[in-house]
Amino acid sequence: RLCCFQVIKCRAAVAWAVGKPLSVEEVEVAPPKAGEVRIKIVATGICHTDEYVLKGEFPNVDFPVIPGHEGAGIVESVGEGVTSVKPGDKVIPIPLPHCGECSFCLNPESNYCLKSHLSEPQNLLPDKTSRFTCKGKKIHHFLWVSSFAEYTVIPEYTTVKIDAAAPLDKVCLLGCGFSTGYGAAINTAKVKPGSTCAVFGLGGVGLSAVMGCKAAGASRIVAIDINKDKFAKAKELGATDCINPRDFKKPVEEVITEMTGHGVDYSFEVIGRADTMNAALASCNMNTGVCVMVGLLPSGSAISIDPMLLLSGRTWKGTLLGGTKFQ
Ligand code: NAD
Numbered sequence: 001r002l003c004c005f006q007v008i009k010c011r012a013a014v015a016w017a018v019g020k021p022l023s024v025e026e027v028e029v030a031p032p033k034a035g036e037v038r039i040k041i042v043a044t045g046i047c048h049t050d051e052y053v054l055k056g057e058f059p060n061v062d063f064p065v066i067p068g069h070e071g072a073g074i075v076e077s078v079g080e081g082v083t084s085v086k087p088g089d090k091v092i093p094i095p096l097p098h099c100g101e102c103s104f105c106l107n108p109e110s111n112y113c114l115k116s117h118l119s120e121p122q123n124l125l126p127d128k129t130s131r132f133t134c135k136g137k138k139i140h141h142f143l144w145v146s147s148f149a150e151y152t153v154i155p156e157y158t159t160v161k162i163d164a165a166a167p168l169d170k171v172c173l174l175g176c177g178f179s180t181g182y183g184a185a186i187n188t189a190k191v192k193p194g195s196t197c198a199v200f201g202l203g204g205v206g207l208s209a210v211m212g213c214k215a216a217g218a219s220r221i222v223a224i225d226i227n228k229d230k231f232a233k234a235k236e237l238g239a240t241d242c243i244n245p246r247d248f249k250k251p252v253e254e255v256i257t258e259m260t261g262h263g264v265d266y267s268f269e270v271i272g273r274a275d276t277m278n279a280a281l282a283s284c285n286m287n288t289g290v291c292v293m294v295g296l297l298p299s300g301s302a303i304s305i306d307p308m309l310l311l312s313g314r315t316w317k318g319t320l321l322g323g324t325k326f327q
């Protein structure tokens with residue numbers, strides 16, 4: 001098909017420089033090279049991580065860049081050698097590669113593929129070039145997804161084929177937010193039936209963590225947010241108690257400790273602030289409690305904690321996309 005070798009002109013939301021708002025532009029999207037797939041993006045979510053990109057707080061992002069990493073679409077054309085998808089297939093571009101061959105991909109406990117882009121200071125495709133141009137300038141990719149473009153090009157090993165009946169405007173959330181929150185409870189914390197949980201931050205990711213805790217059989221799920229408008233949805237999804245830290249004089253970790261006796265079994269920070277990371281850590285019980293850091297702090301920042309919080313036995317861990325193995 002001739003079209004497969006043509007440059008596509010379409011719209012994309014481009015971030016030209018740190019601190020500048022997104023600007024919708026006409027961009028050119030080059031055809032896929034060998035091992036690559038060009039996708040028509042039909043739907044995209046907006047994750048708070050895209051906001052960190054605009055502010056220049058996400059590591060290793062070069063500008064100009066097309067953000068967005070929570071998309072779903074339809075394969076438009078494939079490069080030489082691509083066998084796992086064909087034009088017309090519904091797919092989700094995954095923000096974490098899965099080569100299926102490296103030691104991390106072969107380890108059932110890990111989802112950090114060694115072909116990941118996260119460890120490299122660039123936002124180009126694996127061959128170190130870009131498929132996007134705008135007004136004669138090279139535009140960078142983001143997480144090899146760039147779902148804020150109507151068409152994008154990604155490696156075959158970051159393309160996941162999905163059911164032809166899947167509603168793309170809903171399943172796009174599997175690309176990041178839902179998988180991250182749900183997976184943080186199921187894969188990272190491994191929440192046990194009958195346990196108690198606390199989820200700090202009730203955005204798309206935090207609400208998905210509430211759903212994960214509920215699916216794992218938690219008996220009590222405390223949901224925390226400074227925006228009380230989030231509480232109705234949290235309750236609908238499984239939260240048993242909703243609290244606004246601003247309604248209390250004492251620190252929220254003390255409120256949660258009193259509510260549960262000794263603190264919760266599992267806590268999740270899904271906001272991205274140093275103070276709430278401390279509060280979440282202090283909210284899980286001092287000995288067997290597990291706290292999962294889901295929220296992002298600006299790259300290069302530091303966080304200080306009272307070492308006694310860990311010395312007494314607590315576990316503090318992070319999660320990358322909820323430990324999800326996307327393939
Ligand atoms: P969001 O902005 O939609 O939600 C954040 C919520 O936190 C909001 O409801 C807000 O009212 C609440 N909040 C803000 N300050 C608060 C405070 N001081 N106390 C209590 N609640 C407060 O964000 P999101 O898209 O759900 O993402 C949440 C975090 O997860 C972000 O930091 C994002 O970058 C991170 N994230 C991490 C991963 C990962 O792989 N680890 C993946 C996706 C997102």
Ligand code: ZN
Pocket residue numbers: 047048049050069070176177
């Ligand atoms: Zn995200």
Ligand code: ZN
Pocket residue numbers: 097098099100101102103104105112113114115
């Ligand atoms: Zn791998």
